[in-house]
Amino acid sequence: MMTQKSTVSKATEDFGGLRMTKQRRVVYDVLTDLGPQHPTASEVFVSAKERMPSISLATVYNCLETLTGAGAIKQVNIDREASRFCPNLQPHAHFYCTGCNNVFDIGLENGADAASVWSLPDGCRVEEMHVAMRGICGRCPNCSPESGKS
Amino acid sequence: MMTQKSTVSKATEDFGGLRMTKQRRVVYDVLTDLGPQHPTASEVFVSAKERMPSISLATVYNCLETLTGAGAIKQVNIDREASRFCPNLQPHAHFYCTGCNNVFDIGLENGADAASVWSLPDGCRVEEMHVAMRGICGRCPNCSPESGKS
DNA sequence: TCCTTTTTTAGAATAGTTCTTGATCTAAAC
DNA sequence: GTTTAGATCAAGAACTATTCTAAAAAAGGA
Numbered sequence: 001m002m003t004q005k006s007t008v009s010k011a012t013e014d015f016g017g018l019r020m021t022k023q024r025r026v027v028y029d030v031l032t033d034l035g036p037q038h039p040t041a042s043e044v045f046v047s048a049k050e051r052m053p054s055i056s057l058a059t060v061y062n063c064l065e066t067l068t069g070a071g072a073i074k075q076v077n078i079d080r081e082a083s084r085f086c087p088n089l090q091p092h093a094h095f096y097c098t099g100c101n102n103v104f105d106i107g108l109e110n111g112a113d114a115a116s117v118w119s120l121p122d123g124c125r126v127e128e129m130h131v132a133m134r135g136i137c138g139r140c141p142n143c144s145p146e147s148g149k150s
Numbered sequence: 151m152m153t154q155k156s157t158v159s160k161a162t163e164d165f166g167g168l169r170m171t172k173q174r175r176v177v178y179d180v181l182t183d184l185g186p187q188h189p190t191a192s193e194v195f196v197s198a199k200e201r202m203p204s205i206s207l208a209t210v211y212n213c214l215e216t217l218t219g220a221g222a223i224k225q226v227n228i229d230r231e232a233s234r235f236c237p238n239l240q241p242h243a244h245f246y247c248t249g250c251n252n253v254f255d256i257g258l259e260n261g262a263d264a265a266s267v268w269s270l271p272d273g274c275r276v277e278e279m280h281v282a283m284r285g286i287c288g289r290c291p292n293c294s295p296e297s298g299k300s
Numbered sequence: 301t302c303c304t305t306t307t308t309t310a311g312a313a314t315a316g317t318t319c320t321t322g323a324t325c326t327a328a329a330c
Numbered sequence: 331g332t333t334t335a336g337a338t339c340a341a342g343a344a345c346t347a348t349t350c351t352a353a354a355a356a357a358g359g360a
Contacts, residue, residue, distance in 0.1 A: 019357085021357090041347080042347085054309085056308070056310065057309095057310090058309065058311090065349095075229075077229055079227055079280075080233060081347095082346085106270060107268070107269045108268065109269045110269075112267035114267050114268075117263065117266065118256050119256060119258060119260075120245070121256075123287075124286070125286045127283075127284050130283075131279070132280045133276045133279045134277050138271070144273075169337075171325085171337095174338095204340085206341065207317095208317095215318095230316095230348080
C-alpha cells in the first residue's frame with residue numbers, strides 16, 4: 001500500500017521547493033477557486049475560514065506572502081487599496097473598472113513586449129513590471145455602452 | 151501702479167480653477183524643486199516646514215490631494231510603500247531601483263502608445279494607466295555594471 | 301521517542317493616511 | 331469698511347491594512 005518514498009513528505013507536497021502545509025493549501029485553493037475575482041487578504045480569510053475554521057488572519061497573510069515569494073501567486077496593488085491576490089502567472093495587466101468595481105486580467109497582444117513602448121536608459125534591468133489601468137469595462141449592465149445612451 | 155483687475159484674486163492666483171493658497175503654493179513649489187526625487191508626503195512636509203514653519207502634515211496631505219485632483223501633480227504608488235508625488239505631467243512610467251532606492255521617470259518611446267501592447271476587450275475605456283517597474287538602474291555606483299565585475 | 305526547526309495563532313503594534321472639530325482666511329455682498 | 335458664507339487650515343484622534351511578537355503546535359529527522 002505504501003508508495004515509494006520520495007523527497008517529499010506525506011503530509012506536505014512539494015510546491016516549488018515550498019512546504020505545502022494544510023493552511024497554505026487552503027489559501028492557494030481559495031485563490032484558484034475564486035478565480036478572476038482578485039480577492040483581498042480579508043476576502044481570502046473569509047473563504048478560507050469556511051474550509052478551515054481554525055485558520056487565522058495572520059496565517060492568511062503569512063501564506064499569501066510565502067506563496068507570493070515562491071512565485072505561486074501574484075500580489076496586485078492598485079493605488080493604495082488593499083492588496084489583491086491573483087493565481088494567474090502569465091504576464092498580464094490589471095484593469096480596475098470604476099463602474100462595477102471589478103478587476104480584470106488583461107493579456108498582452110500576440111508577441112507584444114510590455115516594456116518595449118518605454119524608453120529605458122541603457123544598462124537598466126527591469127525585473128518586475130506592474131501595469132494597472134482604471135476605467136469603464138463596458139461589460140456589465142452598469143458599464144455597458146447602451147446604458148449611456150438615451 | 152495697480153494692474154488691471156482680472157478674474158483672479160491678488161492673493162491667490164488661479165491654477166487650473168483651483169484656489170492657490172500659500173500652503174498649496176509651498177507644497178507645489180517643494181515638489182517642483184525636489185524635481186525628480188519623487189518625495190513622499192512626509193518628505194514634502196519636512197521641506198515645506200522649512201519654508202513655512204506653521205504648515206501641518208494634515209495640510210500637506212490636503213494640498214497633495216487637491217493638487218492631484220486638479221491634475222497639477224501626479225500620485226505615484228509603488229507596491230504598498232508610501233505614496234510619492236511627482237510634478238511630471240507627461241505620460242510616463244516609474245522605475246524603482248532596488249539597488250539605490252531611487253525612482254526614475256521613464257518616458258514613452260517616440261510615437262508609442264502605452265496601451266497598445268495590451269489586448270483590451272472591446273468597449274473597454276481606459277481613463278488612467280499606472281506603470282511601475284522594479285529593477286536595477288545601472289546608473290549609480292551601487293548599480294553600475296562595473297561594480298558587478300571582478 | 302526526543303530534539304530542532306518551521307509554522308501557526310492571537311493579539312499588540314505600526315505606518316500611512318483620513319477624519320473631525322474648531323479656528324482662520326477669502327471673496328463677495330452689503 | 332463690515333458682514334457673511336464658504337473654503338481652507340491645524341492639531342490630534344481615529345482608522346485600516348499590514349506586520350510584528352511570543353508562545354503553542356506541528357513537522358521532520360535522528
